[in-house]
Amino acid sequence: MQPTVVDRLIEIGELFQRDMARTFEGTALTLARTAVLWVLHGSGPVTQQTLATALEVTPRNVTGLVDALEATGFVRRRPHPTDRRATLVELTETGEQATTTMVREHDELTSVLTDAVAPADRDAFARGLEAVAAKLRELVAPETAADTAEDES
Amino acid sequence: MQPTVVDRLIEIGELFQRDMARTFEGTALTLARTAVLWVLHGSGPVTQQTLATALEVTPRNVTGLVDALEATGFVRRRPHPTDRRATLVELTETGEQATTTMVREHDELTSVLTDAVAPADRDAFARGLEAVAAKLRELVAPETAADTAEDES
């Protein structure tokens, strides 16, 4: 029985995770922690509450992730200027470097994988991915479609 | 900036995980545990050592997963007939039912996602996925290509 579209997509997902794990080797970074850096890279300094919402995890979870990232020098906590309950989290110089590297590697991977697809197949391939993603969004969480629409900010 | 091929593939991976999590809701199953059931479904009764190799985790990890699956009735431990060091793990009736359901849902998802792609794009889409998977295998672990070749058993 040859692999189906779903088999291939699942395999690709696993390979992506393995690729990321390989990238993190020897650093204090993990998938969850880089997700925090990624959000901060796109948003600038934000409260932990905002991070919790963006990452779809609990505030308690954010405390742990920020603790770890602060201890290893990637982010810094700073008092919120007007709301004394809140804490702003921002990237340190080390954190900025890490995200810069991540962006570069992401772009390189995009090039490599795009090149791997035969030129004549690329448009159809992109349309197929878009169609599959749209259907999955619909299946998994109807409200996620709205989230994606807001992403344009 | 519109999403690239890699962005889409990452999103699809996340959506798959969310879909699986939704399926497990209310059961004692998790992603790691269903991976065990999936192996047993394909292999029949095997030792924990074999499971560890197949899942690419440590034997200690397998002990924990099998403990959990045994406690919740999905698998059963049985002495190895000839090697008294080893333990055979096999699916119970409950475990068989669970894997049957998993296979059915997997097939349904395959249909739904295949149908979501425009008929004229399907061949190119499949070729593109294959090309991307092949390139990723090459990038991530040169030896994985050999693993896949052995999969025909």
Add this chain to the structure above:
DNA sequence: TATTGTTATACTCTATAACTATA
């Protein structure tokens, strides 16, 4: 000596609940 599975220990990610300080 090598292998199988376990106990012991530890780290990461995740969650809920209760609490403090502040709005």
Add this chain to the structure above:
DNA sequence: TATAGTTATAGAGTATAACAATA
């Protein structure tokens, strides 16, 4: 009264190291 972040507690997955039983 509600919100931001923390402490307390718990469970899942993962790992290494040491060990007992068996090969």
